[in-house]
Structures are given as C-alpha cells and as structure tokens.
Amino acid sequence: MHGPEPRVTLIGRPGCHLCDEAKVVIERVTSELGVAWEERSIDDDAELRSAYAEQIPVTLVDGRRHDFWRVDEARLRAALES
Template identity: 60%
Template sequence: MSPLFRRKAPQDRIVTLIRKPGCHLCDDAQIVVEKVCGEVGVKWETRDITRDQQLHDQYWEQIPVVLVDGKQHTFWRVEEQRLRKALTE
C-alpha cells in the first residue's frame, strides 16, 4: 500500500459526536459511538452545538452528526457496522 493511502492506526483516529442536550437521537448515537470506538480502540469526543455557534450554524438540522477524523461520516442515525467499517478499513 502506498504511504499516501496508508490507513491510520486506531489510536491516531478520532470520532466526534456533535449533539445537543435532551436529544434522544443523540443519546442513541452516543451508545453506538461508545460501543464501536471502545471495541476498535478509537478515541471519541462529544461537542455540544448549544455551546458552539459555528457548529450550531453548520449542523443544526442534522444532529446528531458523527465526524471521523474531522470529516462528516453520518447524521441522524448511526449504523454500527458502517461506523466500524469506516474505522477499520
């Protein structure tokens, strides 16, 4: 595999869950993110759109939003298999 296309090691990746308080879809998404990231050894974080105007403006109609290494992976519903695949392939 070319060095330019080498995939990142799990410890070098990060998943960001963009959410807001009181959002049941966000709670569901967090369960999937916690599970998958825990299983594959990837760090993850949450960001609250009510505390970040830029995130609010960008993602308000899509939350929850999942970013993988800073790029949008999905929104509204997180599919466990799809997230796992994105983190391991």
C-alpha cells in the same frame, strides 16, 4: 499527558434522544476498537450550530462528516477499521 487524538466526534445537544442513541453506538464501537472519541454540543459553539443544527446528531470520522441523524454501527466500524 493527553490521550490519543479522537477519531470520532459526536455533535449533538443535551436532551436529544437521537444523540443519546448515537452515543451508545459510538461508545460501543470505539471501545471495542480502542479508538478515542469526543462529544461536542451545538449549544456551546455557534459555528457548529450554524452548520449542523438541522442534522444532529452528526458523526465525524477523522474530521469529515460520516453520518447524521442515526449512526449505522457497521458503517462506523468499517470506517474506523479502514
């Protein structure tokens, strides 16, 4: 059985300190709101690398770009609560 469809996707790469910081915020907000999220690496997907290499970390909410470089906790929370 699969869990709920992730509403938040973090696109980054291993060793990226901004990605690590974004992950902390995303984990906190999604945990508090009971929202599923996933992490994807541009190193594993040429299409993601082409689209987002200069912007990581990129946060998608419901499949649409929400933030890049930094995750604003209040803005993410508001997007998920709407």
